[in-house]
Amino acid sequence: MSAPPCRLYVLVAMDAPVALIIRRGPADWWHLLRWDLERRVVEPGAWFGGMLYPRRCDISPDGRYFGYFALRNGRAPWDAFFAVSRTPWLSALAAWQTYGTYTIGCRFTRDGSLTISGAMQERPFHGRFPNKVAVEVGHTNWVRRDIQNELKRGWRPPREPLDLPLDPDEAAVVIQRTRPTGHGTALILAHTGVDFQRHSIEGVQVRYFRKDRDGRITPLPDAAWADWDHGGRLLLATREGRVAIHEQKTVQDRRKGTWTETWTHDLRDLEPAPAPAPDWAEGW
Template identity: 60%
Template sequence: MASSAPPCRLYVLVATAAPVALIMRRAPAGWWHLLEWDLRVREVRPGAWLRGTLYPRRCDISPDGKLLGYFALGHGQPPWDTYFAVSKAPWLTALAAWHTGGTWTGGCAFAGDNSLTISASMDKQPFHGSYPYGATVEALSLDWTYRDLQNEYKRGWRPIEGAAGRVPPELREAVLVGRIRPGGDRALVLAHTGTDFQRHGIEGVQVNYLREEDDGRLTPLPEAAWADWDNEGRLLMATRDGAVKIIEQRSGTWAQTWSHDLRDLTPDPAPSPTWAQAW
C-alpha cells in the first residue's frame, strides 16, 4: 500500500571547491536529517538527525564542504532555543554557537579561507565554543527575496533580462535568475514566484526550474524541488517526491545516470563521530 504521508522536502548545499554536497531533508513532521552527497563516487552517507527546525536557505557550507553554518530553532532552554552554529558536515554538533533574536535571521557565507559572515539579529560573540577562522556579524537585511535566493547567488546565479517572454504565462511575473552550465553556453533558470507555507517548498519558497535547450527553448522541470549544475556541468536535482538525481547530456540528449531514493527514512538520531566533536 502506498504511503499516505506527505513526501519529504529536500534542499541541497553544493560545495564550490570540492565534489561534495549536503542534503537537508525534512520529514517526518518536526524532524530534519542531514546527508553527505559524494558527487565523485556517487554515494549518499547519513549524518545528523534533529528534532526541531532548520532554515536551509539561510545556511551555507564551506568551499571544501567540510563545515556547515546553520540556523536552528530547537526545544532547548535559552540560549539553545534559537541559535546559529558551525559544525562539521554532515553533523550538527555545535563547535561554536551564537544566540539569535528568534528567527529574525538572514543568512551566512563562508569565504575561501573559511572566515564567516553572518547576517542576523544575534549576539556578536558566541556563547558556546569559538570559531578559529574568524566570524563577522552583520545587521539583518530585509530583502527577503535575496535571502531566499542567496545560496544561488553565491554559486553564480544572476538575474535574467528578457526571459519573461520565454517562460510559461504563469511564471512571467516571477523573479527569474539563471546560471550558465559550466563548460557550456546554456542556462538553468529558476523562477521564484513567492512564499506560501501551505504548499510544498523549503521555508515556504515557491520555485520552478527550466532548462535552456540548444535551440533556446526553455524546458520546464516540474519534478525539481531544487536543481543546480555541479562543477563538471552535470545537472543535480532533488525531486518533489523525495529523490536526488544526477542528469547528464550525452550525444545531445539529457539522461538520468544516477538516483538515490530518500523517501522512506525513519528518524534514527545518533551521537556524532569523534572527529565531528572538536576542532
C-alpha cells in the same frame, strides 16, 4: 491517508565535489546527508527534531563545515541559535545566540572566514570559531534571502526577459545560471512567492526550467531544487524525494538537448534514527 513526501534542499561546495542534502520529514524531523558527487555515494548524518532554515545556511568551500540557523524546544540560548558543525552532523563547534528568527543567513569564504547576517550576539556562547567572524545587520529583501545561496554560486538575473510558461497571475523573480562547461545551456529558477500551506522548504515557491543551446526552454516540474556541479552535470532533488544526476553523454546529446538520468538515490522512506555524532565531528 499517506504521509506527504519529504522535502529536499541541497548545498553544493564551491571547491569540492561534495554536497549536503537537507531533508525534512516526517513532520518536524530533519536529516542531513553528505553527497559525494565524485563517488556518487550518499552518507547519512544527523537527525534533528526542531526547525532548520536551509535557505539561510551555507557549506564551506571545501565541504567540511556547515553553518546553520536552528530553533528547538529548550532553554536559552539553545532555543534559537546559529552554529557551525562538521558536515553532515550538527554537533556545534561554535554557537551564537540569535534574537528570534530574524537571521538572514551566512557565508563562508575561501580564506576560512565567516559572515553571519542577522539579529544576534557577536560572541559565541559555546565553543569557538578558529578564523575571522563578522556579524552584520541583516537586510530586509526577503526574496534575496530566499535565493542567496544561488546568488553565491553564480546565478544572475537574465540579461533579456525570458518567455517562461508561467501562469498570468504569477509574479516571478527570475535568475539563471549558465552551465559551467559551456555549450550555451542554462538553468532557470523562477521565485513565485511564499506560501506556507504548500509543500516546500521555508514556504518558498520555486519553479525550474532548462534552456538549451538553441534557446528552447523546457520545464523541470519534478525539480524541488536544481543546479550544475563543477563538471556541468545536472543535479536534481525531486519533489517526490529523490536526488539524481543527469548528463549529456555524447556530442549528439548536446546537439539535440538530450539528458539522461545516470544516477539516482531514493530518500523517501526514511524513519528518524538519531545517533551520536562520531568523534571526528566533535572538533575542528
